[in-house]
Every structure is written in structure tokens, then in C-alpha cells.
Amino acid sequence: NAGVTQTPKFRVLKTGQSMTLLCAQDMNHEYMYWYRQDPGMGLRLIHYSVGEGTTAKGEVPDGYNVSRLKKQNFLLGLESAAPSQTSVYFCASSETGTSSHPQYFGPGTRLTVL
């Protein structure tokens, strides 16, 4: 039982390049989330999904797109990377979103945009 996994762990991009971050969970959770974590700030929600085939915008969605074609996978795309997107990206999942079920996090992706 691997929990939540993320690939890649590290990435360096040049401004304007694109990339996709992959998140996978093996806990059969309905809800999945993408956050970014920047120094001195709390985790900020980028996009989330309440089930297979659904996505919704979070607090900071601009410049990102997501897809949830399979229940276990949640992809985060950067179409044209900008230096402001340099951050640590965490994926999380939870059994549901409306109860006491906690979110479980992947190990993170450290992205640098030059």
C-alpha cells in the first residue's frame, strides 16, 4: 500500500516550457487535491476533484490545468511555465470531503522555473 505517490520528485523548467505532474493513490479515495507550498505561506489549493471525471478550481488555479480520467490518478499541467510557479507541489487525497476524513499527502514535487 503505497498511499499517495507523485512523479517527478524534482524538475527544472525554462520559462514557457510545459510539463505534467502525475499523482496516484491506491486508497480508493474519492477526493484528490493539488496544492502549492511557498515559504512563509500556508498550503494553497490549486485544483481539486470530487470524483473520477470531475475537476474544480481552488484558490490559485490560473496557469494550471488538471484532469482526472481515472479514479486513482490526478494530473496537474503547466501549459507555459512562469518563474512565479516555482514552488513545491503536493498532491493529496481523502476518502470524502465533507467529514472528518483527513487528507493524505504525497511526497511533493520541487519545481524550479528559470
Added chain:
Amino acid sequence: GQNIDQPTEMTATEGAIVQINCTYQTSGFNGLFWYQQHAGEAPTFLSYNVLDGLEEKGRFSSFLSRSKGYSYLLLKELQMKDSASYLCAVKDSNYQLIWGAGTKLIIKP
């Protein structure tokens, strides 16, 4: 706006007790979570409070006062491995988690 306040950094001694405070102002309240995050690692779930009072889990306890918009995490018998950041998060009226910036706890021998 929504706001979660925590001290930026705290220092404590191995074997002692430390209390990390969290105050919140959110649109609605559907529970408060505490997470631990070691440097360079993912946040891991510690505790959940939705009713007023104290929840105890081994060396860690978490307290909630909804009327005061206040919570604290109490760590007893501190160990060096407790050196980490502690994140407070509140689930708002839309069931989204609003996160504090975290409290970095430094344990000295």
C-alpha cells in the same frame, strides 16, 4: 477574508512540554486539523477537532474553542524527532481546508 494565525517559530527543550497556538477567522467551521511536516517532507495528519474540548493521542493533544476561534496543539515529553513544522488547517463552509503558514518547532537538547 479567511485567516489562520500561528507563531512562525518556537523553541523548546528536549523532555519539556510545548503549546502551539492557532487562531482562525473563517467563513464557517467544519473542523480543525493539525498536521506535522518535517523539512523536505509531506505533511502528515496528527489530529482533528470539531467539538470544543481536548483530544488526546499519546504525547500529543489538541484543544478547540469554537467560540474563541482558537486551538492549540500540546506536545509532551519532547523528543528531538519532534523538530518539525506544525500546520493548523480549518475546514470552512465549503468544506475546503484553509491552512496556516505553520509553526517551526526547534527542539534543543
